[in-house]
Amino acid sequence: MRRLPIFFLLDVSESMAGDNLRQLQHGLERLVASLRTDPYALETVYLSIIAFAGKAKTLTPLVDVASFYPPRLPVGSGTALGAALSHLMAEIDQQVLKTTPERKGDWKPVVYLMTDGKPTDHLKDALYRWQKYYQHQASLVAIGVGEYADLNALAKLTPHVVHLNAQNEDDFKRFIDWVSQSVVAQSRSVSAQQNGVSLAKLDDSILSKLGDLSLAAKVDEDYVILSGVCQRSRLPYLIKYERLPMTLANGQFNVDFGRYHLVGVMPLERDYYELCDDSMATPTINTDLLVGAAGCPHCGHRYALAACGNCNNLLCIGGEGEAICPHCQYENDFVLSTGDGFDISRARG
Ligand SMILES: [Zn+2]
Ligand SMILES: [Zn+2]
Known part of the structure; x- marks a missing residue:
């Protein structure tokens, strides 16, 4: 069975500490519980959790849905998106099986990147490597959280940028449901030999596509x-x-x-x-x-x-x-x- 690798690249900088991180922690539990009820996801989906702040760290290497246990999310200082991207590319190199003449490798991985801030490091080098070598071998979905997320920086990484505006716990649950439906849709589409990234329909009370909103993130933080x-x-x-x-x-x-x-x-x-x-x-x-x-x-x-x-x-x-x-x-x-x-x-x- 070919694996469908799903990477979560999660911003755990200080601004996420508190409600956001707690909801994200519960969100991972909700996500995996939901994926376990789907036969396609159970067979093909492998999850990995990477946290980043000033540095990036793999909390859970790729593991199948049945054995996945949500890790405790740490908190750090900084939003080093460049370092996070470099770490992700190294993980893709190490963990994702390439197709060779002898064997079929993994399906094209999907990365869900979540951040609520502006990059605090230099993104340029990592961005160049991503665009040149990786963006064709992995699909990236970037989720900007709240009003300070730098959507411009995310738009350089991928055409799939969404903005999450969750006001309460219920909104966040619906967002997690959108992620799990998208992952399930992806596991079906790869089984049907389709390319590209499948995303569930956006719930427009909490999620908006980049084209629908102005790119200006608030600069002065409140x-x-x-x-x-x-x-x-x-x-x-x-x-x-x-x-x-x-x-x-x-x-x-x-x-x-x-x-x-x-x-x-x-x-x-x-x-x-x-x-x-x-x-x-x-x-x-x-x-x-x-x-x-x-x-x-x-x-x-x-x-x-x-x-x-x-x-x-x-x-x-x-x-x-x-x-x-x-x-x-x-x-x-x-x-x-x-x-x-x-x-x-x-x-x-
Ligand atoms: Zn003390
Ligand atoms: Zn001192």
């Missing part, structure tokens, strides 16, 4: 994500702030104060570092623009926004006094102040 490390447990965490437009009381003016309000804190696992690219420059933000303080989600320390005086990275502290920075081991002596803001490092999304 949120800020900061990452820190717990002084006690040494585990990382994220703090998310969102910009809220504020209206003056008399309703005549719309004034955007440019400030960001606390949304929440998310604890992360140690594997956060595996998918971070340390070579990238880190953007900073002035603390004066941040409204609302967060505590440490790991140890309960009251302040998660203490910046090390030596390396400028964030750590959690319980209050004033000495604290060893978990990043650089510098011994800080913190004094609480309400004075001037200072610049702290932003995560790279």
